[in-house]
Amino acid sequence: MSPAESWSHFETEALPHVDSLFRVAMWLERNRAEAEDLVQDTLKEALQSFHRYSPGTNCRAWLMTILHHVRSNRRRGKARSLLVEDPDDKLASTVPFVPPVPQQLTDEELLGALKRLPAQYQDVIVMSDVEELPYKEIAGALAIPIGTVMSRLHRGRALLRQELAKGAGQVIAFPAADAAQADRRRR
Amino acid sequence: MECRDVRDLLDSYLAQELLVETNHELLRHLPSCPECSAELDARLRLREGLKRAFARSSALAMRPEFATEVKARLQAVDVDAPTKRKVIALFALAASILIAAVVGIYVARSSSGVTPALAQAAAGDHQNCAVKYALKEKPIPLEEAAKYDPAFAHMETSPADDVTTPAGVLHVADRHSCVFADRRFGHVVFKMDDHLVSVLMTADAGTGSGLTWLPRSGDFAMASLHVDGHVVFIVSDLADAPFRQVAQQLADPASKLAELLGNISPAARY
Numbered sequence: 001m002s003p004a005e006s007w008s009h010f011e012t013e014a015l016p017h018v019d020s021l022f023r024v025a026m027w028l029e030r031n032r033a034e035a036e037d038l039v040q041d042t043l044k045e046a047l048q049s050f051h052r053y054s055p056g057t058n059c060r061a062w063l064m065t066i067l068h069h070v071r072s073n074r075r076r077g078k079a080r081s082l083l084v085e086d087p088d089d090k091l092a093s094t095v096p097f098v099p100p101v102p103q104q105l106t107d108e109e110l111l112g113a114l115k116r117l118p119a120q121y122q123d124v125i126v127m128s129d130v131e132e133l134p135y136k137e138i139a140g141a142l143a144i145p146i147g148t149v150m151s152r153l154h155r156g157r158a159l160l161r162q163e164l165a166k167g168a169g170q171v172i173a174f175p176a177a178d179a180a181q182a183d184r185r186r187r
Numbered sequence: 188m189e190c191r192d193v194r195d196l197l198d199s200y201l202a203q204e205l206l207v208e209t210n211h212e213l214l215r216h217l218p219s220c221p222e223c224s225a226e227l228d229a230r231l232r233l234r235e236g237l238k239r240a241f242a243r244s245s246a247l248a249m250r251p252e253f254a255t256e257v258k259a260r261l262q263a264v265d266v267d268a269p270t271k272r273k274v275i276a277l278f279a280l281a282a283s284i285l286i287a288a289v290v291g292i293y294v295a296r297s298s299s300g301v302t303p304a305l306a307q308a309a310a311g312d313h314q315n316c317a318v319k320y321a322l323k324e325k326p327i328p329l330e331e332a333a334k335y336d337p338a339f340a341h342m343e344t345s346p347a348d349d350v351t352t353p354a355g356v357l358h359v360a361d362r363h364s365c366v367f368a369d370r371r372f373g374h375v376v377f378k379m380d381d382h383l384v385s386v387l388m389t390a391d392a393g394t395g396s397g398l399t400w401l402p403r404s405g406d407f408a409m410a411s412l413h414v415d416g417h418v419v420f421i422v423s424d425l426a427d428a429p430f431r432q433v434a435q436q437l438a439d440p441a442s443k444l445a446e447l448l449g450n451i452s453p454a455a456r457y
Contacts, residue, residue, distance in 0.1 A: 007262065018257060022249035023241050036249075040257055044264055101229040107240035114237065128202055129234045130241045135204055143328065153198060160233070 010050050013059045014043065021063055027126060028071060038074075042067040064131045068141030098158045099165035113163035121156030128153055188212045193223045197230055329373055332364030336390060338417060339364055339373040345447030346375060346386060352436035354429035355379045384423040384433055386444065391418035398438045403427070410434040414448045 021042060025035035046053075046066050053062055114122055127138045128149075139146045193216050199205050200213055217224050241247060333340035342362060350357040357377035364373050370389055377384040391413070401409040401420075408430035412419045421434045437444050 010261075011258070015254070015258060018254045019249060020242075022253065023244070023247040026247045026249075027241070032250075036253060039249075039253075040260060043257060043261055047261055047264055101233050105232075105236050107236075107243055110233075110236050110240045111244060111246075125237070126241075129237045132202075135199075135202065143330070150199070157198065157230070157233070164233075 006050060007047075009055075010047055013053070013055070014046055014050070014063060017060045017063050018043070020060060021067055024064065024126060024131060025067060025071075028123070038067065038071055042070050045070055061131065061133055061137070064127070064133055065137050065141055068127070072141060072143065099161050101161060102164055105164065109164065113160055116163050117156060117159050121152055121159060124149055124152040125156045125160065188216045190216075190220060190223055193217070193220070194226060197223075197227055200227075201230060201234055327364050329362050329364050332371065332373065335364075335371055336373075338388065338390075339371075341447045342373040342375055342386075342388060345443040346377075346437055347443045350377070350436060352379075352433045354425070354432040357384055357433065357437075379425070379433070382423060382425050384421065384425065384430075384437075386437065387420045387422065388417055388447070390416060398434060400431070412438060412444075412448065417448075419444070419448065 018039065021039045022035060025038040025042075026032065029035045029038060042063060046063055049066070053059065114125065117125070123142065124138060127133045127141070128135070133141070135146050135149045138149045142149070144152075193213055196205060196209065196213055200210065205213065217227065329339045329342050348359040357379050359375060360378045360383075361376040362374070364371060373388040375386040377386070396411075396413040399411050399413075401411055403409065406424050407422050408425060408427055410421045410430075412421075421437055423430050423433060425433060
């Protein structure tokens with residue numbers, strides 16, 4: 001495949017997912033400039049590895065997996081997973097009460113409740129429920145065993161329902177778009 | 188299948204992670220159980236609600252011009268150029284094999300008197316192997332390698348990610364464990380400008396000693412540190428003078444290498 005054909009293929013398959021990638025990056029980074037850098041690096045890596053992508057498979061999931069790998073490489077050493085038994089495996093069975101899901105939920109209530117969860121639960125819920133990544137991919141991206149992915153999902157969803165039950169009306173706040181800051185950081 | 192089993196499996200069902208047989212069992216249960224069906228609906232509503240909230244949130248939306256900017260920058264990318272990660276991996280691999288060979292030979296020489304010339308030749312051969320990726324086993328994360336030797340787990344954080352030395356600042360590029368000649372190494376690769384500095388650790392019967400300068404092997408300068416049961420090598424393609432500054436700094440407590448050595452005292456080893 002010529003470079004022009006390869007680019008055209010990439011443009012058709014991958015670039016339509018920039019918006020989805022950015023939304024997840026923004027959620028993870030909580031910072032517009034960091035999110036833009038993360039998406040930029042993800043797409044660059046995806047472009048250079050595009051020969052490994054199998055046409056007809058889920059390009060969005062492929063890109064999301066790359067995004068998480070890029071992010072975890074950036075954070076390597078700063079938020080390293082511990083080589084000890086994951087307390088989540090034990091905590092998963094200790095969620096005392098799982099309230100019903102309210103019938104009416106606004107986007108703000110959902111995101112607000114999610115944001116109040118500890119980060120490790122947010123990550124797996126977003127990767128599984130929003131990005132629809134398979135457990136195996138989540139485990140690989142976060143460098144944790146699949147069993148831990150499942151236990152975090154279990155506990156995280158229970159905690160999310162508790163938050164939704166008690167937190168109606170609390171909304172999420174993100175930093176406003178700061179184009180100047182983004183420009184400073186852009187490569 | 189009981190209700191309790193179904194509740195445990197509902198999330199995996201929604202994520203399409205169940206085996207076909209389990210899926211069928213669950214689907215057989217649902218029509219006859221209003222409670223489990225309602226629970227499935229609730230979880231589905233939550234899942235779909237989150238997806239929708241992400242897709243619609245204005246707080247998470249990108250700047251309108253971002254997509255165009257990204258596209259323009261990507262068009263300038265040289266697709267055929269190896270990525271930084273690939274380059275680092277190749278260097279790390281090459282370095283690790285060469286170093287593993289040298290280390291193996293060093294250990295062998297200390298007990299069997301292998302000549303430096305033979306060591307040099309063998310190291311060269313192994314460097315060729317590395318370039319051809321003729322590895323028996325792929326490098327694995329240190330965390331995973333800890334099942335072979337718990338001391339490798341300490342290399343997850345020691346030395347530190349960034350080490351300031353008089354010759355420049357080392358930035359960690361990779362941490363992994365590799366096997367050469369049936370010997371497993373913990374390997375931390377640093378980059379300093381265009382140079383690589385590796386810290387390698389492997390089990391060894393030697394006893395404690397301070398920083399020892401080893402003969403240069405081809406393009407690589409080497410130094411070693413022993414603790415009871417393990418040896419740590421510092422290896423780099425730097426010239427001798429900056430290498431000594433780097434190695435001395437790595438051996439300084441501030442680099443956390445000392446912490447690593449403390450953590451692999453005999454009591455912590457096996």
